[in-house]
Amino acid sequence: MVFLSRIADLIDALASRHRLLPWLIAYVMLLPLPFIMSTFFNSYLIDLANRACLFILLAVGLNIVKGFCGQVTVGHIGLYAIGAVTSAVLSLEPGGFGGALGFGLPVWVSIPIAILVTAFAGLIVGLPSVRLEGAYLALATLGLGESVRIFIAVTPALGSSTGLMMIPAPSIGSFVFDSFTSYYYLVMTAALVGIYFSFSILRSATGRAFQAIREDTIAASVNGINVIKYKLLAFVLSAIYAGLAGALFAHMPPGYLHHNNFTVIEMVTLLLMVVLGGIGNVWGGVIGAIVVTIAYDQTKDLVVYFMDRPIVVQPLVFGLSMVLLVLFMPRGIGGWFEGVLRNRRFIKRSEEKLGGTARNSQS
Amino acid sequence: MALLETRNLSKSFGGLQAIDKVSLKVEPNTVHGLIGPNGSGKSTFFNLLTGVYQPDEGSHISFNGIDITRSPAHKIAELGLARTFQLLRLYGELSVLDNVMVGYHPHTKYGPLAPLINGAEVRRQDKVVREEMEELLEFIGLAEYAEIPAAELSGGQRRLLALGRAIAMRPKMLLLDEPGAGLSPVNVDNLMSTIMTLKKRYNLTIIVVEHILKVVMSTCDTISVLDHGQKISEGAPEFVKGDPAVVEAYLGREMADEDIRAAMDA
Numbered sequence: 340m341v342f343l344s345r346i347a348d349l350i351d352a353l354a355s356r357h358r359l360l361p362w363l364i365a366y367v368m369l370l371p372l373p374f375i376m377s378t379f380f381n382s383y384l385i386d387l388a389n390r391a392c393l394f395i396l397l398a399v400g401l402n403i404v405k406g407f408c409g410q411v412t413v414g415h416i417g418l419y420a421i422g423a424v425t426s427a428v429l430s431l432e433p434g435g436f437g438g439a440l441g442f443g444l445p446v447w448v449s450i451p452i453a454i455l456v457t458a459f460a461g462l463i464v465g466l467p468s469v470r471l472e473g474a475y476l477a478l479a480t481l482g483l484g485e486s487v488r489i490f491i492a493v494t495p496a497l498g499s500s501t502g503l504m505m506i507p508a509p510s511i512g513s514f515v516f517d518s519f520t521s522y523y524y525l526v527m528t529a530a531l532v533g534i535y536f537s538f539s540i541l542r543s544a545t546g547r548a549f550q551a552i553r554e555d556t557i558a559a560s561v562n563g564i565n566v567i568k569y570k571l572l573a574f575v576l577s578a579i580y581a582g583l584a585g586a587l588f589a590h591m592p593p594g595y596l597h598h599n600n601f602t603v604i605e606m607v608t609l610l611l612m613v614v615l616g617g618i619g620n621v622w623g624g625v626i627g628a629i630v631v632t633i634a635y636d637q638t639k640d641l642v643v644y645f646m647d648r649p650i651v652v653q654p655l656v657f658g659l660s661m662v663l664l665v666l667f668m669p670r671g672i673g674g675w676f677e678g679v680l681r682n683r684r685f686i687k688r689s690e691e692k693l694g695g696t697a698r699n700s701q702s
Numbered sequence: 703m704a705l706l707e708t709r710n711l712s713k714s715f716g717g718l719q720a721i722d723k724v725s726l727k728v729e730p731n732t733v734h735g736l737i738g739p740n741g742s743g744k745s746t747f748f749n750l751l752t753g754v755y756q757p758d759e760g761s762h763i764s765f766n767g768i769d770i771t772r773s774p775a776h777k778i779a780e781l782g783l784a785r786t787f788q789l790l791r792l793y794g795e796l797s798v799l800d801n802v803m804v805g806y807h808p809h810t811k812y813g814p815l816a817p818l819i820n821g822a823e824v825r826r827q828d829k830v831v832r833e834e835m836e837e838l839l840e841f842i843g844l845a846e847y848a849e850i851p852a853a854e855l856s857g858g859q860r861r862l863l864a865l866g867r868a869i870a871m872r873p874k875m876l877l878l879d880e881p882g883a884g885l886s887p888v889n890v891d892n893l894m895s896t897i898m899t900l901k902k903r904y905n906l907t908i909i910v911v912e913h914i915l916k917v918v919m920s921t922c923d924t925i926s927v928l929d930h931g932q933k934i935s936e937g938a939p940e941f942v943k944g945d946p947a948v949v950e951a952y953l954g955r956e957m958a959d960e961d962i963r964a965a966m967d968a
Binding site: 563692 | 785787796807812815824828
């Protein structure tokens with residue numbers, strides 16, 4: 340714990356030299372990760388890291404609407420699906436496999452369009468928030484999110500039950516991002532940039548307006564905040580993250596997309612990341628995304644035999660850990676650490692102050 | 703010209719007439735008291751003025767010459783009408799500094815998407831605002847708690863912060879809903895003197911709802927009395943104090959004169 344505070348102090352010291360210095364150092368430190376993984380462990384871990392990066396984008400985006408702005412949405416995975424399918428369909432060659440739609444656009448064109456489409460969808464998912472709150476809003480967004488998945492599942496043009504295949508990989512010149520390692524640099528950069536912008540939003544009047552709405556909607560409106568506008572903006576911003584994550588997911592090797600990637604279980608996993616990390620805490624969401632992605636991967640084939648019948652325990656473990664977290668650690672890892680840091684700063688400042696008066700009285 | 707004017711302001715909740723055709727004028731740079739027994743409609747009146755509730759048909763509110771009868775709360779706030787709440791409604795998890803910085807929101811010069819497009823400008827402007835807000839915290843005596851979450855402050859400090867958050871809006875008019883509730887008599891006096899200093903410093907017009915009549919009598923230029931949603935009396939403190947209608951509303955008809963005097967002076 341002291342170690343963690345040391346790191347926090349070090350980051351502060353670096354940031355005081357130049358604002359972007361800690362980010363740059365983090366980026367450089369993350370560069371050799373695929374080589375470390377493939378040398379000392381196995382290259383499957385790189386694929387896991389890629390998926391963790393996508394989930395970081397999703398969790399950080401969800402944190403904007405749920406953590407900063409306090410709007411309970413369970414439709415986020417639907418936005419992810421929209422981003423993925425839009426980009427996939429736009430970039431697939433026309434007349435593709437199994438009646439899937441294809442427009443043959445370059446990947447670098449399809450991704451921005453997918454983000455725009457998802458942002459618009461985010462606006463629609465956000466509309467119920469104008470009138471609904473809490474559990475009612477959760478139900479409305481759950482309906483919207485799940486209907487997206489079912490729509491994909493029953494529409495052959497969007498892959499239906501077979502899924503979309505042979506989705507092209509992005510490329511620069513003759514270099515194609517079609518291996519786990521090369522794709523890692525794409526998603527890792529996207530994740531880091533996403534985290535950076537999430538902080539930019541949080542530390543601005545926009546972020547403060549979101550948080551004011553979360554804490555007290557009436558007080559926020561009386562303080563001159565256009566509550567409806569900012570709520571919808573939060574939904575749109577988080578949808579941009581989801582759209583980017585979805586589009587990157589679609590083009591990730593092996594370039595295959597299936598509606599099973601967008602189920603309610605995935606949504607619960609995503610929520611677990613945000614709750615474990617600490618609702619409203621950006622780094623918490625990042626840590627939550629990494630921890631839960633690894634835990635999900637490690638437990639997905641875990642089977643316990645009860646009276647010779649196999650029982651898949653993962654859903655139970657995830658559901659139970661969600662309950663325990665909300666009970667015993669409602670503010671997550673990030674919230675806990677934030678509290679520790681704040682107390683340390685307060686103690687430090689009080690000590691400085693007391694030290695000052697003590698010196699004065701001696702002289 | 704009156705800074706705030708209401709004509710025939712009414713609000714009913716189902717069958718209950720919470721505010722009944724109240725017409726009121728508040729002159730600039732005055733302190734206007736609003737008193738009345740519990741449930742007489744004082745807080746509802748504030749909620750109507752600030753756009754938290756929508757008034758009934760036929761009502762009219764104008765502020766600084768602008769019709770705000772149907773304006774949403776945030777538009778009214780932008781025009782310079784700030785308020786505090788009886789139950790404070792602070793942003794509990796936000797730091798003390800962030801609370802007042804949210805109050806500054808109507809004066810933010812960059813758009814909501816600026817943090818994504820022009821981060822340097824956002825940081826530059828926020829730095830200026832932060833310094834200004836730290837100065838305000840210094841003035842109301844909360845500077846050393848700037849980074850503490852508002853929920854961790856003591857009761858009296860919270861009342862100060864609620865006041866600070868309203869002042870941060872740089873309002874022309876300030877509506878105070880029971881600023882002294884729950885404070886000891888000494889603290890109430892301190893709070894009122896702080897309010898008076900702030901009034902002078904920022905050139906404010908104030909409407910204050912307060913149950914402690916001594917405070918109202920000593921600070922207000924004009925007092926309006928509400929009972930069952932109707933304005934039953936209005937005038938200088940001395941006049942209102944002696945108005946039989948007010949005495950009746952507060953204490954009933956049966957009480958002897960000297961008891962009434964004693965209660966009023968308490």
